[in-house]
Amino acid sequence: MDDKRVVIKTQGLTKKYKDLIAVNNLDLEIYEGEIFGLLGPNGAGKTTTILMLLGLTEPTGGFAQINGLDTIKETIRVKETVGYLPDHVGFYDDMTGRENLRFIGRLNGLEKNIEDRIDNLLERVKLTNVGDKKVGTYSRGMKQRLGIADTLMKDPKVIILDEPTLGLDPEGINDMLGLIVELARKDKRTVLISSHLLHQVQKICDRVGIFVGGELLAIGPIDTLGEKVFKDHDLTLELSVSPVDDKLISLIRSINDDVKIRTDESKIFVDSKEDIRKELTKVLCDNDYKLLFLKQSGRDLDDIYSQYFCAKEGVKK
Amino acid sequence: MKSKCLWVLYKKEMADHLKSRRFFIILMLVVITGFSAIYAAAYGISSAVEQENNSFVFLRLFTTSGSSIPSFVAFISFLGPLVGLSLGFDSINGEVNRGSLSRLLAQPIPRDTVINGKFLAGVSVITLMMLSMGLAIGGLGIIMIGIPPTSDEILRILAFLIFSIFYISLWLAISQLFSLLLRQTATSALACIAVWLFLSVFIGLLSGVIADVLYPADKVETVEAVLRNSKTELMINRISPSTVYNEAVITMLNPGVRTLGFITQDQLVGAIPGTLPFFQSLLLTWPHLVSLIAATMICFAVSYVYFMKQEVRM
Ligand SMILES: Nc1ncnc2c1ncn2[C@@H]1O[C@H](COP(=O)(O)OP(=O)(O)OP(=O)(O)O)[C@@H](O)[C@H]1O
Ligand SMILES: [Mg+2]
Numbered sequence: 001m002d003d004k005r006v007v008i009k010t011q012g013l014t015k016k017y018k019d020l021i022a023v024n025n026l027d028l029e030i031y032e033g034e035i036f037g038l039l040g041p042n043g044a045g046k047t048t049t050i051l052m053l054l055g056l057t058e059p060t061g062g063f064a065q066i067n068g069l070d071t072i073k074e075t076i077r078v079k080e081t082v083g084y085l086p087d088h089v090g091f092y093d094d095m096t097g098r099e100n101l102r103f104i105g106r107l108n109g110l111e112k113n114i115e116d117r118i119d120n121l122l123e124r125v126k127l128t129n130v131g132d133k134k135v136g137t138y139s140r141g142m143k144q145r146l147g148i149a150d151t152l153m154k155d156p157k158v159i160i161l162d163e164p165t166l167g168l169d170p171e172g173i174n175d176m177l178g179l180i181v182e183l184a185r186k187d188k189r190t191v192l193i194s195s196h197l198l199h200q201v202q203k204i205c206d207r208v209g210i211f212v213g214g215e216l217l218a219i220g221p222i223d224t225l226g227e228k229v230f231k232d233h234d235l236t237l238e239l240s241v242s243p244v245d246d247k248l249i250s251l252i253r254s255i256n257d258d259v260k261i262r263t264d265e266s267k268i269f270v271d272s273k274e275d276i277r278k279e280l281t282k283v284l285c286d287n288d289y290k291l292l293f294l295k296q297s298g299r300d301l302d303d304i305y306s307q308y309f310c311a312k313e314g315v316k317k
Numbered sequence: 318m319k320s321k322c323l324w325v326l327y328k329k330e331m332a333d334h335l336k337s338r339r340f341f342i343i344l345m346l347v348v349i350t351g352f353s354a355i356y357a358a359a360y361g362i363s364s365a366v367e368q369e370n371n372s373f374v375f376l377r378l379f380t381t382s383g384s385s386i387p388s389f390v391a392f393i394s395f396l397g398p399l400v401g402l403s404l405g406f407d408s409i410n411g412e413v414n415r416g417s418l419s420r421l422l423a424q425p426i427p428r429d430t431v432i433n434g435k436f437l438a439g440v441s442v443i444t445l446m447m448l449s450m451g452l453a454i455g456g457l458g459i460i461m462i463g464i465p466p467t468s469d470e471i472l473r474i475l476a477f478l479i480f481s482i483f484y485i486s487l488w489l490a491i492s493q494l495f496s497l498l499l500r501q502t503a504t505s506a507l508a509c510i511a512v513w514l515f516l517s518v519f520i521g522l523l524s525g526v527i528a529d530v531l532y533p534a535d536k537v538e539t540v541e542a543v544l545r546n547s548k549t550e551l552m553i554n555r556i557s558p559s560t561v562y563n564e565a566v567i568t569m570l571n572p573g574v575r576t577l578g579f580i581t582q583d584q585l586v587g588a589i590p591g592t593l594p595f596f597q598s599l600l601l602t603w604p605h606l607v608s609l610i611a612a613t614m615i616c617f618a619v620s621y622v623y624f625m626k627q628e629v630r631m
Contacts, residue, residue, distance in 0.1 A: 047630070054423060057628035076425045084423040088631065090416020094336075106325040107424040150420065 004031035007158055007190045008053065012062030015048050022048040024214040025062065030192060035184045037201050038194040040211035041309045046194035047087060049211075050162050053192075054084050066158060080108075083151030087163040089143065093136035097127055097146050100135055101153055108154040121149040125179065141172045148179060158190045159183060165197055173197070177204050198305050212308050226299035229307075233298055234260075237270040237277065240293040241284060244268070251287060255279045267293070322426040326434030327441075334404060334442045343403045344446060350392050355454050357383020359461035373592070375466040376473060376570045378458045389454070390570065393481055394563050395517060400446070401488025402509040404439040407502040408493050409624070413631045414502060422629050432493065432620055439489045444482050451478045469572075472595045476569045480602075483609045484562040488513070490616035497620055497627075516557040524553035558609060565605035568598055576601070 008030040015023040023045040030036045038046050051057040053064050055075030064071045066078050091100045098118055105114045122131045125145040130138065138146065144164065151159055164180065165173045181204050184191045195201040202208055202222045209219040210229065218228040241248060249261060252270060256279075260271040270276070277296060284291050297303060334340050358381040362374060382388040387395075409432075412418035422428060451474060459465055466474065492509045499505040528550035532542060554560040568574045572592035593601070 051628065051630065056419060056422060056630075058626060076427060079423060079425040082423075084419075086416065086419040086423070086631070088416045089420060090631070091420075092417060093415070094333075103325070103329055104420070104424060107322055107421075107426055109321065147420075154424070 004034075006030070007032050008036075008064070008066050008192060010049075010053070010062065010064040013049070013052060013059050013064055014061035015045070015052060015057070016060045021214050023052070023059075026214075026216055028209065028216065028219070030190060032190055033184065033188050034206040035180065035191045035193065035204055037205035037208035038192060038211055039196070039198050039201060039208050040194075041196050043213075044196075044211045045214040046196075046211055047162055050084075050160055050192075050194060053160060054079065054082065080154070081157045083154060083156030083159045085147045085151045085159075085161045085164055087166055089147040089150070091135040091138075091143065091146065091150075094134060096132050097122065097135055097138070097149075098131045100146070101149060104150055105153045110153070117153065117155075118149075121152050124152075125149045140167045141169070144168060144172075144176065145179075148176075152183075156189065158192070160192045162194050163196070164193060165195060165200065173200055177201070180204060196309065198301065198309055202301065210304060210308065217308070222301065226301060226304060229304055230299045233303075234271040234273060235275060235296055235298040237272065237280070238267055238293070238295045238297065239270070239280075239291065240267050242290045242292060247287075248289060251283050252280065255283060319427060319430060322424075323430050323434050323437070326426075326430060327438050330435050330438030331441060334438060339403055340442070343400050347392075347396050347400060347446070348450065350396060351389055351450060352453075352457070354383065354386050354389040354392050355379075355457060356461075357386045358388060359458060362462055373470060373572060374462060374464055375458055375470045376572075378454065378462070379474070379477065380567065380570050390477075390563070390566050394484075394559050394566075397481060397485045397562075398488040398513045398517065398559070400443065401439070401485040401490075402492040402506075402513060404442060405435070405489045405492035406496055406506045406509045408435045408439075409496040410500055410502050410505060411496070413500065413629075416631050419629050419631055428625055429621060432497075432617075432624060436486075436489065436493060436617075439493075440482070440486050443485045443489065447478045447481050447485070451475075469595050473569050473572075473598070476595075476599065476602075477566050480562060480566050480569065480606065480609075483606065483613070484558060487558050487609050487613045487616070490613045490620075494616045494620050497623055517559045520554060520557045520560075524550045527553055558612060561605045561608055565602040568602050572598060574598075574601075 006029045008028065010026050010028045013023060013026040013028070014021070026049060038049065040046050048057070052059045053066065053071055055071045055078060058072055066082055069078050071078050091097075092103075095103070101118045101121065102114060105117065110117065118131075119128070122128045125148050127142060127145055127149065130142065135143065135146065144167070148161075148164070151161070161180065165176050168176060177200065180191060180193065183189050193201060193205070205222065207220055208222050208225065210217045210225065218225050220228065244263070248268075252259065252261060252268075255276050256272055256274065258273060259276070262269040262271075270280075275296065277294065281291060281294070355378055358378050361381055361383055362377055379389045382391065409418070412421065421431060455466065455474070491512065492505070495505040495508050495512075496502070499508060528546050531549055532546040555564075572594075574593070
C-alpha cells in the first residue's frame, strides 16, 4: 500500500485576489483510487483550489498536476481524463437530459457507442424515465444526478466533485454518497470531493483534508485527525455520577492533580491534559459510585466541527 | 479534434438560434419592413419605367425610397445591427448565468473554440437570412417591374448582400464582446442598444456640432473652410459602421457614383457623366469592406485576450 501512485499533486499552490489570500501555499497529494474529501466551511477556498486543478483559473503561485500533467500548461490533456461537477451545475434547460449528455459526449469525441453510454449512465443515476424530458423541468436533485452522469460521459479516471450534495435532502445526500463510493470502489476512479458537510461526507472518504481560510490544517484518515488538529488542547470529560459529593471531587483530583473541575446540576466536567477515563471508572467503582454517563470530547470530529465549521457560520449569522 | 469540437458547438448554436423565439421576432421585423420597402420602391419604379428608358432599374429597387417608406438599404443599415446584436448579446454571459459555461470548459476543448463556434453560427444565420431575402426580393422584383436583372446587376446585388453580411457580423462581434465583458445579460443588451443608437443616430448629430466647433464655417464662407468642415464631419461619421456600410452599398447599387467624399467644381470639369463598371465600384468600396472586417477582428482580438485567461467560476 505504500507505493500508491500520486494522481493529483499540488505544490505551493497559492491564489490571491487583490489582498485576500483564497488559497495559501497548498501542498496536497491524492492517490490513485482513493476518495479524498476536501472539507472546510464556506469561503475556505475549496472551489478556488478545484478551479486551479482544472485550469479554470490561474494560480498566483505554485503549481498543480494531474497524472503528471500541469493543469495550466496542458489543460486540454488534463481535461480529457478529469470529470468535473461544478457547484451550482447548470444545463441547457431547453434541451432534454439525453441531449445535454450527448452534446458533452460529442465534445469529448465520442461517436459510436454514445447512445449506449447515455442509457447506461441515465440508468445508473436513476433518470432513465425522465431522460427525454427537458432539463428545465428537473428538480434540484435530478439536476445534481444528471451532473454526475455528465461528468462520467468521458469515462474519466479522476473525478472532481464540488459540493455534490448541495441542495439535496438527507436521503438524496445518502444516495449521492453511495453513488460516489461506487465510482471509486467499483470503477476504480480517483475521487476528490469538496464539501462543508463534515459529518456526512467524511463517512465515505479514505482521507480528508481540513481546509480553513485557505490553509490545510490537517490531512489524513478521519479518525486520526482530531489528535493532529488538537494535540495541544485539553480533553473534556463529561460525566454524570450518583451521588455527587465532596469526596467525589477529591477522588477525581487524586487521579491527576492537574485537572479543572466544573459542575452544574446534573453533570460534572473535567478538563485534563491526558485521558483519565480508565483510572476514573476504576476509582468510582471501588468507592461505590454509580456511573450514569461518560463522554470524552476535545479531540474528535465534533470538535473539529464546532471549532472550525460552526464558529464561521456563527460569525456569518 | 479541434475542428470537430467546433463543429459540435456550431451545430448546437445553430439549432439554438433557429429555434429561438427571439430570432424569429427580429427576423419578422426585418422581413416585414424590408418587403414593404421593396414593395413601395417597386411600385414607384414600375410607373417610371414606362416613361423613361433607364438602366439599372433593378438596383433601384434597393435604393429607392417610396413615398413614405425609406429604402431597403436604409432599413438594413438601421435594423441590421439589431439582428447582429440580438444574436450575440447573451452568448457568453447567458452560459455563465445558466451555470453551463464551467461545465462546457471542463471538456477538452480550447476556449477560443467556444467563441468561434458561437460567432460562426451567428454568421451562418445572418448569411442564411440575407441570401434568402435577396432571392425573394429578386423574384418579387421581376414580377413587379417585369424586367429581369442584367448580369452586372446580379453581381452588384451579390456584393450588396455580402457587404450586409459583413456589416451585421460586425455587430454580432460587438455584442459578443459585450456578452463577455458584462456579467448580466440585461446589462449587455442595454450596452449593445446604447452603442447601436449612438453609432447610428447620435453620431450623425454630434459630428456636425464637432465639425462646427473645430472649423467654423458659418462666418467666413470660403470654399476651403466649408470643405474642411464637411470633411471633418464625414470623418467623424465614418467612425460608425453604419456610415461605412451606407457609403459602400450606395456605391455598389448605384453605378453612377464615381467617387466618394468631396469634389470641387474644378475637379468635375471635364468629367464625362457615365457609369462605373462593377469592378471599378468594387475597387472604390474595397477600403470599406476591409475596415468592416478589421473592426470585427479588433472585437475578436479583445474577446480572445479577455476570455483566454478569465476565471470561470460558473
Ligand atoms: N473573483 C474573486 N474575487 C475576489 N475574491 C474572491 C473571488 N472568488 C472567490 N473569492 C474569495 O475567495 C475565498 C474562497 O472562495 P471559494 O469559493 O474558494 O470558497 P469555498 O471554500 O468554495 O466556499 P463555499 O463552501 O462557500 O463554496 C472567499 O473568501 C471568496 O470571498
Ligand atoms: Mg465552493
